[in-house]
Amino acid sequence: MSKYKLFLLRHGEGAWNKENRFCSWVDQKLSDNGIVEAQECGRLLKEHGYQLGQVFTSILSRSIHTAWLVLEALGQEWVPVTKSWRLNERHYGALIGLNRAEMALNHGEQQVKLWRRSYDITPPPIDDSHPYFDEIYNDRRYMTCDVPKEQLPKSESLKEVLDRLLPYWNEVIVPVIKSGQTVLISGHGNSCRALLKHLEGISETDIVNVTLPTGVPVLLELDEDLRPVKPRQLLGDQAKIQEAIKKVEDQGKVQKK
Template sequence: MQELCVGIFLGEAATKMAKYRLVLLRHGEGAWTKENRFCSWVDQKLSSDGIKEAQNCGKHLKALGFEFDLVFTSVLSRSIQTAWLILEEMGQEWVPIQSSWRLNERHYGALIGLNRAEMALNHGEEQVKIWRRSYDVTPPPISESHPYYAEIYNDRRYKCSDVPQENLPKAESLKDVLDRLLPYWNEKIVPELKSGKMILISAHGNSSRALLKHVEGLILWLTPGISDEDIINVTLPTGVPILLELDENLHPLGPHQFLGDQEAIQAAIKRVEDQGKVKSAEKLNPSV
């Protein structure tokens, strides 16, 4: 009976027109993404490939006819730089941008700066996948002796945040990311959406995954959304726009849609998933 109800709901949703549309994306490839390191709150610019990804994203959104009224980013340069490049390609440089630490990448604590493939070799691929993707597992916290502690916590951008510096996280699970993101979503982004503005959110892999989990969880009880268990398998490639079509209550009319060449997007997703795996040469010879 429930399966029948789900089918009826999905059929009705397919016939409804979206009241609101939101575009969300993970920034273009960063310098440390290329090196396969946990970047997190360390500020990095885009790599040369990341710049091209952002520019291509802007060209694609322009070709699809998107016109943005407002852009939200994190306070990290790779998020902001991606938004700049997209707007430049679209000829919409004048569109206002608002930035908040609440859209930052997940804080990976003591893992920051470490190579994912080397971590997989030392701790196992499954453990690295849990640290990277699970919903409620928090990695070991960063300590003052960590090589990037001072760089992060002495950064002037966090003196302007809406919480005292001593209350900023030292490590986060995806659930923690959602908890710190939701007030900003509800108080800042939702009112702008409901006012009729077309919004772009240029964020990060985990802040985007957390937001998708929340929004798609608002689909009526007839459909499951993204469960705590399933979120571990949700992969977002860099520089690929994601469209969410929402009704008058900001409930999604269906699952999120990756915009672009689907074959290329699936290849990009696989590359992201492979970041946490031991390289074949290392498997054969761990000393490599």
């Protein structure tokens, strides 16, 4: 029997999603389409009558802006929003800023899929010669983290995302859920996939094939032990959702001319 409801939401399309680039910890805004996606998500939740108790986001603008737009469309702007770097997107290291399709052309589609989707393969780390190194590590937001800036990752596998996310999940988010509030996590493709792996017990092999499109709310109904009582539900037009999933999966493939 369902006792708790949790929504996982990959933020609306960002500017670099549209350009098919590894965005990661670079702070990109939502694209025009991403704004629409977030607003439509909020309207969808409102149509279903959901009332949120608390929202959690990363400290990246596209995650925060998505949450604001969802709450505005819901008419629930007063709901508390809590931000943490532990919900950030996976750190793609030296791959940040590169075009996925071009990488597939140069390194092969299978290698790009491993970098993007595998559980325990870590991309090459970023270093101070990288064009976006200073933009990330000299950003004031990373002075606010609960670890020294020197201990922040320079690259991450999905396993490492889950490792840095779980303490925050257990210590901060779980108590809110267990208080009976409906929680929305406005996160990123990989922070949401990591949580799905944990909650649903997805194997290291099968997580490779879990794809989340931007702006589509994922409803998890959980029992008192926070285990799913039914399959996850991606809310919205199912044909459009499948089309969006294919679009995400195709980002790592060589583009046909």
